[in-house]
Amino acid sequence: GQNIDQPTEMTATEGAIVQINCTYQTSGFNGLFWYQQHAGEAPTFLSYNVLDGLEEKGRFSSFLSRSKGYSYLLLKELQVKDSASYLCAPRSPGNTGKLIFGQGTTLQVKP
Amino acid sequence: NAGVTQTPKFRVLKTGQSMTLLCAQDMNHEYMYWYRQDPGMGLRLIHYSVGEGTTAKGEVPDGYNVSRLKKQNFLLGLESAAPSQTSVYFCASSPGQWEQYFGPGTRLTVT
Numbered sequence: 001g002q003n004i005d006q007p008t009e010m011t012a013t014e015g016a017i018v019q020i021n022c023t024y025q026t027s028g029f030n031g032l033f034w035y036q037q038h039a040g041e042a043p044t045f046l047s048y049n050v051l052d053g054l055e056e057k058g059r060f061s062s063f064l065s066r067s068k069g070y071s072y073l074l075l076k077e078l079q080v081k082d083s084a085s086y087l088c089a090p091r092s093p094g095n096t097g098k099l100i101f102g103q104g105t106t107l108q109v110k111p
Numbered sequence: 112n113a114g115v116t117q118t119p120k121f122r123v124l125k126t127g128q129s130m131t132l133l134c135a136q137d138m139n140h141e142y143m144y145w146y147r148q149d150p151g152m153g154l155r156l157i158h159y160s161v162g163e164g165t166t167a168k169g170e171v172p173d174g175y176n177v178s179r180l181k182k183q184n185f186l187l188g189l190e191s192a193a194p195s196q197t198s199v200y201f202c203a204s205s206p207g208q209w210e211q212y213f214g215p216g217t218r219l220t221v222t
Contacts, residue, residue, distance in 0.1 A: 033210060042201060042213035043154070087154070096161055097142045097205050098169070101154040 004102030006088050011108045012078050020073045020086050020105045028093030034062050034073050035087040037104065043087060046073070075107075083109045113137055115214035117202050123220045124192045132187040132217050134202030140212075142205040143185040144169075145177060147198040148216075154201065160185055192221045 003025040012018040024032070031050040035043040047055055049064035049071060061074040073086055085104040092098040118133040134143065145157040156169030158177040166177045174196060176188045185204075189196060197220050203211040 031208070042215050044213070045210040048210060091208075095208070096159065096167070097208055097211070098144070098156060098159060099154075099211060101146075103151060103153040 004088055004090065004100060006086075006102050006105045008103065009106045009108070011110065014078055014080055014109055014111050016078050017074065017076050018078060018107065020075070020088075020107065022071045022073075022088030022102065024069050024071070024088070024090045024100075024102075029066055029069075030091045030093050032064060032071050033089045033091065033099060034071075035089060037085045037087060039084070046086075078109045080109050080111055083107060115202060115204055115212050117200075117214040117217050119217060120215065121218045123222065124189075125222055126193060128192050129188070129190050130192065130219075131189075132200055132202075132219075134185045134187070134204075134214055135183055136185075136204040136212070136214075137183060138204060138206070138212065139182070140204035140206050141182070142207060142211075143179065144203045144205075144211060145175070145185065145187045146201045146203065147171065147196075148201060149198050157187065157200075194221045197221045 005023045034046040036046050037043040047062035054063045059076045064071045085106045087104040089099040089101045115136045141162050144159040146154045148154050155171050157175050160166045160179040163182040178186045200217045202214040205211045
């Protein structure tokens with residue numbers, strides 16, 4: 001199956017830390033991507049996980065547990081400009097490079 | 112290096128009219144994708160291509176056709192537009208099993 005579950009909306013305060021969870025039920029796991037999408041704009045790549053553990057990139061980190069079908073995106077030192085939708089996207093099995101997008105989590109960061 | 116570009120940026124069609132959306136990438140990527148994004152639905156894959164001269168159906172292909180005659184271009188056609196095809200259309204490209212790079216989107220309204 002291809003069922004991706006993320007919270008629809010989250011709110012946080014500038015300077016705080018927020019964790020956006022994603023659970024997925026895809027057979028033949030083949031990597032998982034996180035994208036950021038500001039309102040009215042195109043998605044942009046944030047991170048990629050294919051092995052269990054934490055990948056850190058500046059203020060953003062992403063974690064993966066393949067056995068649990070679980071990932072999270074951790075945003076530190078939040079800024080108002082981080083207000084956006086965050087899309088969890090497992091990749092389909094095989095060699096097509098297809099991504100399976102959930103509905104995404106809309107994050108609002110308040111001053 | 113323009114990345115992924117889409118033409119046009121906005122378009123209004125009447126029901127039954129046809130049009131072609133153009134996606135162009137200058138990164139020599141093999142894989143290209145067409146998505147539509149509707150409120151509350153996330154990104155849904157319409158068609159994709161894993162190389163010049165190849166195309167395949169995605170999740171929601173009905174009412175659309177595509178062509179990939181040149182590696183750098185991926186065309187999406189609507190033969191007879193319907194109001195249900197009002198959406199934001201994103202094109203993306205990828206060098207293979209890595210992240211997808213998205214174009215700025217085309218906002219299409221069918222009346």
